[in-house]
Amino acid sequence: MKTRLPILLVTFFMAYCSYAQEQTATVELPLTEQCKSLLNKKLDFLIDGSFQDEKSLQREIARLKECGIDDYDVSFFGRMSSMSAMLRKMTKEKQLEQLTFQDLFTEIEKMKATEAFEQMKKITQLSETLATRVGSLKNWNEDIKIFQELGASKNVIAQVFEYLESHPQNSKTYQEILESFKK
Template sequence: MVYLKTTEFFQFTSTAVFGRYSFGTLFAGQVLLYLKLSMKYLFTILLASFSVVAVAQNKVSMSIDKPQSCGDVQNETMTFLVDGSLQSAAVVKREVSRLSSCGLDEYDIRFFGRIESLSTLLKKLTKDKLIDNLTYGDLLTGINDMKQTANYKELKQIALLSQKLAETKGDIRTWETDVRLFQELGASQQVIDKVYKYLREYPENELSYQELLMKIRK
């Protein structure tokens, strides 16, 4: 895995340009807030990922009575694009989640099921086809093209590692295993040492690594 420098990661997450697609300012607010911290690199990637992971907490109820096959979904026209519901974040996520039967996992749905992400994809898709005629198959093609880019793969890997770190309780007894997550995320030795020192001082710690990092940065 190739690690990004802080400035490179900031540029990546704030402009997030993948090949021909530009995703605007995905996480700029959170990233800018933590760039000045001494442990900025780890906080930057964690905060960027936490903002994505948080979206998953808002479950969207599906209006589909029966699970549809990938083929059936792809053949349908995306009527939600023209019926006025495109500006609803819940609707966008719900409609993109219909492609889960076509190989999209939870992270893909969270990422592409955002108004900003979909709007960017639509700019390309509507160059060759009227928006009224776009199908879920067209959307799937655009998403799969994006998923093949090196930048998307790296962002996804970082986000999933960060999510795992955020959900793991800090425990001195499992530190030898947990520290590998910090290392894979490119955390500095300073960050690793501070976390280890905290766990040595508080062996009965109940905080997750996310909560622990927020605590020791104060």
């Protein structure tokens, strides 16, 4: 089960990245021939009718894995809100019909180079780790560090610890444990 970021958080991030992009340089990595070939192709999916929903958008963004983006990037930049923000930026200098995967890749790399993106990615990945990890006193010393890094309150951490102490054979994930507190 994947944790979804609220639309407002994504929108705020995209606005921040627009500001921070001018101050951030991207690092050039050696690109494969397949990547270079893809980067030269136009973003036809934007104009040929195949851009229907986030699944189709993620499928197109996933093509850039050849150029080094990862699953988190596909998920994040494959949101309609992310694509809309990038398109607003990219179409200031070019017509929609002129955009290439290079333009998209460059925009993604600029955003990925910001501190805000790195922090958001780290928090999301830590949250997903806890959401899928079975709570256990055996791993508590490692897991408490994740809770603390995510900014969990001392009260929540204490509740989770008490739950684990009273359920030594626990089979619930941390997400399930936390959800049980809401009931």
